Amino acid sequence: MTGNPLLSVQRLSLAVTHSGNQVVKNVSFDVAPGEIVGIVGESGSGKTLATRAIIGLIPPAVRRIGGTILYRGKDVLGMKDRDLRQLRGGEVGVVFQExxxxxxxxxTIGRQLEEGLILHTKMSVEERRTAILSMLGRVGIREPERALTAYPHEFSGGMRQRIMLASVMLLKPALLIADEPTTALDAVVQRDVMELMVELTQAEGTAVLLISHDLPMVARYTNRFVVMEKGVVVEQGLTEEILQAPQHPYTRKLLSSLPFRGAARELDMTRTPMVSARNIVVEYPGRKGLFRRHEPKRALHGVSVDIHVGEVVALVGGSGSGKTTLGRTIAGLVQQAEGDILFQGRERSADWRDYRLNCQMVFQDPYSSLDPRMTIQALVEEALRLVPDLDTPAKRRRALETLEEVGLSADFANRYPHELSGGQRQRVAIARAIARRPKFLIADEPVSALDVTVRSQVLELFSNLQKRYGFSCLFISHDLGVVEQVADRVIVMQDGRIIEEGDRDRIFDAPKDAYTRKLLSAIPALDLNQTGGVTLKWRLEA
Structure with missing residues (x-):
């Protein structure tokens, strides 16, 4: 890097005030004008805390104990409140995760976009309106005029993130801090948002500090990146060089945790399917108006799926494709308007109790699906409540055995959900699902909220349990990298319809539908090399 850096963080150290524990230790990195720098690490690595210190947004319980942060040569940590307010938004923009x-x-969206222009510019009302409409058009918002009077809840997650980008880039900041800007979005929307962000920042000459645990995204879009572990910078350098030959064991651990395709399994597809969904139609009632009722919205249009004994079928598609609705309908949580669901060749309704006991579900967010007032042991035992041949001591033993199977020792039995990490809570959710040895499991985005190494551990656990107990599984995900690792067969959905299905290798290597190709082009193909690094290529690109 030549010339003076736009931002220079030198030996920054932060500590928790009441305990004195250091959460950021001697962190140093620079960002040049127009450069894109990534900061990667697991949850708790200190990456977000270190970057929030740049604009003086560290929590009151945390204090600086050493180091400097220079922006254009000025010490940020010594700035007065008035200068900090001018820095935030005017010079440094921030896009948060959610x-x-x-x-x-x-x-309204219009008022929120106008706020920054009122605070940081001397534009007239008409000039502000013109600038806002132009920016909304640039970020791909249809009908910008209508968007001005709309509210955030009227837009999808991807559209809301585009609006956030618009609000930041309206002020043409010299530095953009993007903190996990695409974590909650599906693969296609992730790529669209990132491409948009890079396009806008390059047009304005804006430098970007990209904080993420998504290594492929960091690899694609950054010039350099910094690796943090437990508050310490363990490695930094040019992106391509670190990917090809990482020097630190932690960096190699992160890279080895990325999902890779395993060998295809041989399954008996001639037997009666474990679960069959036949011509499923789901409709949501229309909204009631003052004078008329709006037409019902059809979420599934005659969808049919077979899941065979011991098979893992992945259901993929963008947000709003209907994949979660189909999973919940098969589980019995949503009532279909038309169609039949068969369990082991018989109507599900013929023995509803048996079906519900043999069909278990793992949800995306374990914290909201676990009762915060129950201990971990009680949560797992609850799943055994209706098992007739287990008395209370046997249920207790089964619960503890199951916790051991998912990698949680007996020490966790008397803890509560809030005392566990996200990965540990997901292990508890999986333990609840497999405790009574079900024949069929529905996993709805089970690892989307986890960072890369915890995700790898949970996926390995899931695969081992599936091999051990042989349950059939419907695995719902928008992360095709994860699907490539765990699935036997892949079903692609769009707008409530199945547009393509087939064996995993056929779908990933020779997709036929244009939408499937678009999904796959949004994720990388990874090959581990002999130095512990990776070769990263984007699929279906020349």
């Missing part, structure tokens, strides 16, 4: 928490739900 746009719904950053956008005010009670204000």
């Amino acid at each position: 746009p719904m928490t950053s956008l005010n739900p009670s204000m």
Whole structure:
């Protein structure tokens, strides 16, 4: 890097005030004008805390104990409140992980976009309106005029993130801090948002500090990246060089945790399917108006799926494709308007109790699906409540055995969900699902909220349990990298319809539908090399 850096963080150290524990230790990195720098690491590595210190947004319980942060040569940590307010938004823009928490739900989009222009520019009302409409058009918002009077809840997650980008880039900041900007989005929307962000920042000459645990995304879009572990920078350098030959064991661990395709399994597909869904139609009632009722919305259009004994079928597609609706309908949580669901060749309704006991579900967010007032042991035992041949001591033993199987020792039995990490809570959710040895499991985005190494551990656990107990599984995900690792067969959905299905290798290597090709082009193909690094290529690109 030549010339003076736009941002220079030198030996920054932060500590928790009441305990003195250091959460960021001697962190140093620079960002040049127009450069894209990534910061990667697991949850708790200190990457978000270190970057929030750049604009003075560290929590009150955390204090700086050493180091400097220089922006254009000025010490940020010594700035007065007035100068900090000018820095935030005017010079440094921030895009956070979840746009719904950053956008005010009670204000129209137009008012929220105008706020920054009022504070940081001297534009007239008409000039502000023209600039906002132009930016909304650039970020791909249809009908910008209508968007001005709309509210955040009227847009999808991807559209809300585009609006956040618009609000930041309206002020043409010299530095953009993007903190996990695409974590909650599906693969296609992730790529669209990132391409848009890079396009906008390059047009304005804006430098980007990209904080993420998504290594492929960092690899594609950054010039350099910094690796953090437990508050310490363990490695930094040019992106391509680190990917090809990582020097630190932690960096090699992160790279080896990325999902890779395993060998295809041989399954008996001639037997009666474990679960069959036949011509499923789901409709949601229309909204009631003052004078008329709106037409019902059809979420599934005659969908049919077979899941064979011991098979893992992945259901993939973008947000709103109907994959979760199909999973919940098969589980009995949503009522279909038309169609039949068969369990082991018989109507599901013929023995509803047996079906519900043999059909278990793992949800995306374990924290919201676990009762916070129950201990971990009680949560797992609850799943055994209706098993007739187990008395209370036997249920207790089964619960403890199952916790051991998912990698949680007896020490966790008397803890509560809030005392566990995200990965540990997901292990508890899996333990609840397999405790009574079900024949069929529905996993709805079970690892989307986890960072790369925890995700790898949970996927390996899931695969081992599936091989051990042989349960059939419907695995719902928008992460095709994960699907490539765990699935035997893949079903692609779009707008409530199945547009392509087949064996995993056929779908990934020779997709026929244009939408499937678009999904696959949004994720990388990875090959481990002999130095512990990876070769990263984007699928279906010349």
